[in-house]
Amino acid sequence: MAPIIFRDVSFAYEGNTVVSGLNFEVNGGDYLCVVGENGSGKSTLIKGLLRLKAPHQGEILTDGTINLNEIGYLPQQTAAQKDFPASAYEVVLSGRLSSRGILPFYSREDKAIAEENISRLGISDLRKRCYRELSGGQQQRVLLARALCATKKALLLDEPVAGLDPVVTQEFYKLIEKINRETGLTIIMVSHDIHSAVRYASHILHLKNTQVFFGRTKDYVDSEVGRNFLGMGGAAID
Amino acid sequence: MSIQKWAGISWGWGAPPLISILQEMFSYTFLVRAVVVGLLVSLCAALLGVSLVLKRYSMIGDGLSHVGFGTLAIATAMNAAPLMVSIPIVVLAAFLLLRISENSKIKGDAAIALISTSSLAIGVIVISFTTGMNTDVCNYMFGSILAMNKDDVKLSVALSVVVLTLFILFYNKIFAVTFDENFARATGVKTGLYNILIASLTAVTIVLGMRMMGAMLISSLIIFPALTSMRVCKKFKSVTFCSAAVSVVCFFIGVVISYAVVINNNTLPTGASVVMVNIAAFLIFGAVGFIKGRIKT
Ligand SMILES: Nc1ncnc2c1ncn2[C@@H]1O[C@H](COP(=O)(O)OP(=O)(O)OP(=O)(O)O)[C@@H](O)[C@H]1O
Ligand SMILES: [Mg+2]
Numbered sequence: 001m002a003p004i005i006f007r008d009v010s011f012a013y014e015g016n017t018v019v020s021g022l023n024f025e026v027n028g029g030d031y032l033c034v035v036g037e038n039g040s041g042k043s044t045l046i047k048g049l050l051r052l053k054a055p056h057q058g059e060i061l062t063d064g065t066i067n068l069n070e071i072g073y074l075p076q077q078t079a080a081q082k083d084f085p086a087s088a089y090e091v092v093l094s095g096r097l098s099s100r101g102i103l104p105f106y107s108r109e110d111k112a113i114a115e116e117n118i119s120r121l122g123i124s125d126l127r128k129r130c131y132r133e134l135s136g137g138q139q140q141r142v143l144l145a146r147a148l149c150a151t152k153k154a155l156l157l158d159e160p161v162a163g164l165d166p167v168v169t170q171e172f173y174k175l176i177e178k179i180n181r182e183t184g185l186t187i188i189m190v191s192h193d194i195h196s197a198v199r200y201a202s203h204i205l206h207l208k209n210t211q212v213f214f215g216r217t218k219d220y221v222d223s224e225v226g227r228n229f230l231g232m233g234g235a236a237i238d
Numbered sequence: 239m240s241i242q243k244w245a246g247i248s249w250g251w252g253a254p255p256l257i258s259i260l261q262e263m264f265s266y267t268f269l270v271r272a273v274v275v276g277l278l279v280s281l282c283a284a285l286l287g288v289s290l291v292l293k294r295y296s297m298i299g300d301g302l303s304h305v306g307f308g309t310l311a312i313a314t315a316m317n318a319a320p321l322m323v324s325i326p327i328v329v330l331a332a333f334l335l336l337r338i339s340e341n342s343k344i345k346g347d348a349a350i351a352l353i354s355t356s357s358l359a360i361g362v363i364v365i366s367f368t369t370g371m372n373t374d375v376c377n378y379m380f381g382s383i384l385a386m387n388k389d390d391v392k393l394s395v396a397l398s399v400v401v402l403t404l405f406i407l408f409y410n411k412i413f414a415v416t417f418d419e420n421f422a423r424a425t426g427v428k429t430g431l432y433n434i435l436i437a438s439l440t441a442v443t444i445v446l447g448m449r450m451m452g453a454m455l456i457s458s459l460i461i462f463p464a465l466t467s468m469r470v471c472k473k474f475k476s477v478t479f480c481s482a483a484v485s486v487v488c489f490f491i492g493v494v495i496s497y498a499v500v501i502n503n504n505t506l507p508t509g510a511s512v513v514m515v516n517i518a519a520f521l522i523f524g525a526v527g528f529i530k531g532r533i534k535t
Contacts (some may be wrong), residue, residue, distance in 0.1 A: 018450065050423075050424040051424075052423060052424060069422065071425065073420075073421055073425065075420055075424075083468075083476060084292060084416075084417055084474075085468055085471060085472050085473060085476075085477045086413075086417055086473060086474040087472065087473040087474070090413065090473060090474050091417065091476065091513065093427070094410070094414045094417060094418075094422075097410060097411060097414045097422065097425065097427055098425035098426045100410070104406075104407040104408065104409070104410065105410065130472035130473070133472070147422070147433065150425045152282060153470060154344040156424075197360075235406070
């Protein structure tokens with residue numbers, strides 16, 4: 001059984017269904033890209049996975065190997081406010097919280113894991129800096145490091161590259177690919193950058209308020225939906 | 239109560255050294271007790287304030303103090319121990335206010351205003367039925383350092399210690415829930431629980447500090463130190479420590495000023511003096527932050 005299975009899932013806000021007919025599975029180590037137009041239900045799906053939003057119909061199954069508090073999450077828009085006084089290190093370390101349970105303080109191991117992810121993302125020189133004074137790309141790295149601290153199994157990324165410049169964007173994709181390859185972490189990423197999606201992801205899920213396509217990336221590129229979307233990708237979106 | 243003090247004018251001919259003012263102040267046990275409670279409450283308020291201000295919950299603190307005023311009036315009318323009546327009701331109000339501001343973002347502040355003014359009105363009516371609108375009302379509104387008896391002091395000290403302990407134990411969780419509630423929730427932290435914890439600790443702190451600082455002024459203890467330290471500090475931990483220090487120091491200076499300065503044969507009101515010192519601290523830190531920013535760029 002796959003670690004994450006969606007079975008006929010739909011989501012609704014105040015009774016209005018916004019996305020339905022979700023049927024797919026994600027296996028350990030997969031790199032799934034969720035694509036689709038604005039408002040097609042991508043973020044909603046991520047929230048469903050995180051149990052921040054209950055499905056309207058159907059069910060989301062996770063087998064015993066994946067625990068809710070073992071999922072790292074990089075939100076599309078952080079609820080964190082712009083003027084929050086916190087050092088980058090404090091933010092990264094807070095990713096370890098879920099593994100703490102009711103224990104009040106971080107252990108030496110937690111701090112070591114935080115340090116490891118900080119150096120993995122190349123933000124060692126930022127660790128003492130104030131989070132609110134970092135650039136968008138730097139903030140995104142800090143949040144990714146926090147997400148990595150929270151997980152050994154799966155990483156959910158909702159448009160992680162929005163607002164980053166092309167060079168940093170490519171670096172970011174490479175970084176995520178490297179993490180996926182080296183650690184075997186399952187990646188589920190929402191992206192508007194369809195070309196990078198097909199370059200890096202192993203699977204594609206295309207939404208348009210319903211599931212238009214789910215399958216391997218190479219099948220997607222050959223499919224009609226995929227060809228259409230790739231044809232207009234980049235031009236029509238962003 | 240007749241207490242001899244240095245008149246403000248006496249400063250003209252040979253200012254009494256600060257030490258002897260303090261010595262005299264602390265020869266009154268009731269003042270010592272009041273100052274101890276005040277310091278503890280300032281500490282609690284400052285710590286919780288950091289989280290409340292950052293979560294945009296400052297209004298809840300203000301709303302709770304008005305509810306506190308109402309319950310105080312009722313407790314006095316019933317001849318009951320004020321803390322015993324106020325604490326449960328204000329904690330309940332804290333749950334309610336939290337719910338309201340979580341569920342309907344837009345109407346949240348209106349609902350808080352509604353609850354504050356209602357509690358005020360109820361309080362005033364109850365007072366006018368019982369003791370009449372006399373100095374009591376003034377004391378409830380703006381505080382009095384003489385408000386606490388021995389039992390109150392014991393309870394206040396115990397509760398402040400509980401608030402401080404819980405804050406320290408849950409510091410990391412409070413940080414996570416304050417910084418990014420969605421992420422915390424997504425990774426399995428029971429954020430609702432911690433919101434309730436923050437709100438109820440705030441409620442307790444407000445009730446404890448209210449009679450000394452006054453219902454109108456108590457929320458300043460929560461809001462000022464956090465905002466003041468955020469002018470200068472950039473880490474959550476340093477903001478927290480700095481708020482605690484600022485709050486305690488400002489309270490102490492405020493109390494001493496209110497004791498030492500006598501105008502028209504009256505000491506300055508404690509609550510207002512403490513707030514004035516907090517305003518001064520805010521301005522100083524603001525200036526320091528501004529200058530620091532200038533030097534850097
Ligand atoms: N909290 C909400 N309340 C009501 N409707 C919502 C809410 N959040 C999202 N929706 C609606 O659900 C639909 C899907 O939204 P969602 O955020 O999942 O889109 P998305 O695919 O992530 O879009 P984008 O590419 O712009 O991020 C939209 O029509 C949106 O208006
Ligand atoms: Mg989205």
